[in-house]
Amino acid sequence: MKQFEEKVGSVLVANIDIHEVTVLDKGYVRYVDHLGSDERVVEAARVSYKAPSKGEQQDKKLLEYLYTNRHTSPFEQCSITFNIKMPIFVMRQFVRHRTFRLNEVSGRYTEFEPEFYVPSVWRSQSTDNKQGSEDSDELDHEDLTSLTNLACTYAYNHYKALLNAGAAREMARIVLPVSYYTEIYVNCDLHNLLHFLELRTHSHAQKEIRDYAEAMAEVAQKYFPWTMDVFNKNRR
């Protein structure tokens, strides 16, 4: 995890560390802010029985009990905000998680930069999973990468040509490939983050979104260490 001193925008950060995890060739997951803590989860649960904390060991046990017995509401009292840069085709999977609250850069307002995800390592169609992929010794990775570079460059040139010929940004962008990078702010509550991580770190999920999920888990580990330990130990 890269740490550096920098402002995300003008107001978001004061004297706290900022974390960035690099994902794919040009993407990232950055920490922006969070609400609550592992102790908040426990406390939200304790409101149910109005009992005070009996110390850290008991709190950790309670937290594990909550997770493994699917008492999910206390985890919803916490949330974390990320700033993520990811390709459109990953974003299309990401956005299916409907409890996420997000804002995305708009191709109607802004002209896109020529930033595309261009894999250097390729996978072939899986032989035992109709939707999946697998590593392969028989692929010519360099050739596939250079084909992709060509396709992206060509698409971007067309995008610029349409803009230059007077087309509105919202129309010109339709020729851009789903490999281009978009950027979001996203706030996830802790329960739904864990649910996302469970589904999207699963071996059936596409490798690229798995990489983003792992990066999000890495960032969350710092702010919710007990919860992430329990998750890693018990993920269903």
Added chain:
Amino acid sequence: MKQFEEKVGSVLVANIDIHEVTVLDKGYVRYVDHLGSDERVVEAARVSYKAPSKGEQQDKKLLEYLYTNRHTSPFEQCSITFNIKMPIFVMRQFVRHRTFRLNEVSGRYTEFEPEFYVPSVWRSQSTDNKQGSEDSDELDHEDLTSLTNLACTYAYNHYKALLNAGAAREMARIVLPVSYYTEIYVNCDLHNLLHFLELRTHSHAQKEIRDYAEAMAEVAQKYFPWTMDVFNKNRR
């Protein structure tokens, strides 16, 4: 509205009319099924006061009262299911409506057909709205269309080349442009459909999603005529 006798899949339709509204150059909105009726809305509201219906005129008045006073829950008792074919960039706006329940064709399972949205009429950047577009006399529509055709053909050829070189479908597809057509099943409850229609038939919405919204409104008119009349009369 085109009407025809055809099965949508193998089980969905029996002896009912099927409606299709054509949208853009290759897209459509098709009716699949619906739950409830205008009367159901009224009845769900009446459960609150346990009063029987006093006839159609009173029911219509009540329905208008509910809508204009934002008593939204009775409208949630009804829903409608569409089968929609739309370009990815429209889908990306569509999916932001988080109460919609949808299933989409997957580019991980299936190889895509070379079907792209290629506009024949273009718009230029709006001069008074930073995100919008406007009609223009100065655009060379034929030229823009042929540029777009070229871009799509080129992208599709690269997609096929990547597949032929052994890349998995989920990777090869990353070079496809956001103009390619995807297909969904979507179930919307009536309250959230009206909310969607309000936002997406608004002049600030992109023309292409407005066309889909209007088509959905046209289909809904047949199954919920009182509600759609009230909506059209009172849309905020």
Added chain:
Amino acid sequence: MKQFEEKVGSVLVANIDIHEVTVLDKGYVRYVDHLGSDERVVEAARVSYKAPSKGEQQDKKLLEYLYTNRHTSPFEQCSITFNIKMPIFVMRQFVRHRTFRLNEVSGRYTEFEPEFYVPSVWRSQSTDNKQGSEDSDELDHEDLTSLTNLACTYAYNHYKALLNAGAAREMARIVLPVSYYTEIYVNCDLHNLLHFLELRTHSHAQKEIRDYAEAMAEVAQKYFPWTMDVFNKNRR
């Protein structure tokens, strides 16, 4: 399951069977309407891979695969509407399921009838579960029941006295106990119904809501038999 010919309201039912399952002493779960079918679930899933059905046996297998692998979105394409009469304290647990869409009788509009849940069989505090209860040989059931009858009668008399003294309905009702019966219309999509059933038929759930959950499962069995079979076989 009781079957009878009766109208629920004026418009809901035509020539279909109506089902009612009696719950507790004065409550019920009634079927109102549903959208979709087991085949719809399968078809919604198939839209992902654009493959036609290969017959009922394959469809059932796919449905089980979807459920056990938590492909939940196809189940959201179906829904079922119930009319339920239940005590307030059960309703307070019920309403925590936020995807349910419901309308409830209002104590601000209508004067309540003296209908309360009065158990004839009682349970004592569980010895091994702080929140639960268990059967007991040492309880004087008749005595507990008659205490409860007294309490409810007394509360209802106060309610009427407050009304007679000129208090608004919305204020007078505050003395009514949480055992009084309320009535709702509720529409649940099939995925979230199964999730509810899993949590609320669990031995940790309060006996009274378990009874409602079992009644809802019994009604759903008729309209979604494959899904309910898969659920019963695989419930986590």
Added chain:
Amino acid sequence: MKQFEEKVGSVLVANIDIHEVTVLDKGYVRYVDHLGSDERVVEAARVSYKAPSKGEQQDKKLLEYLYTNRHTSPFEQCSITFNIKMPIFVMRQFVRHRTFRLNEVSGRYTEFEPEFYVPSVWRSQSTDNKQGSEDSDELDHEDLTSLTNLACTYAYNHYKALLNAGAAREMARIVLPVSYYTEIYVNCDLHNLLHFLELRTHSHAQKEIRDYAEAMAEVAQKYFPWTMDVFNKNRR
């Protein structure tokens, strides 16, 4: 707004002010924590057009534009957590706002204290609104209050009698009236808080929940002053 130095639980607060607004006779709204700020709303919106802030005056204008044009997603990036003590019948209205994330004290775990809402000022049935109430000169407030006190005392005595006779807490509580106080932790995002405030500060809402809504607005004013100013100026 009362300010005092006190811990809410054991871990929630460090060196920050705590706010409490008293509501009804024994209830309150307390501030627990919040995520984001007015500037975060603006920044989340600016991610769409990737433009830097042009100073406070412009930021405030943008915030008002967002609110009045229903660009709701930037407001969802912020949230606020309250600890609220309210009667059950208010809670039953509160919980209909399904985006709220809440934890509530459980009557299955804990024995309830004899704390009930007992109004000292009463309202009569509204003459022009079937569900509402209005001030009245003809009510004997003292008499109504003492009737209510009696009813609550009687109910509580029955609750204790059922417990003493061995009934489980989850069963004994059924005789308690909806005037008894419960306690929740609730986290609301800023968009949905404003939506709640709009509906529940409306003259059609019951007076008691209006009081809670006003108290929540008062607390929110301190942490999101620009947003609350815009809301108060423009509430629909």
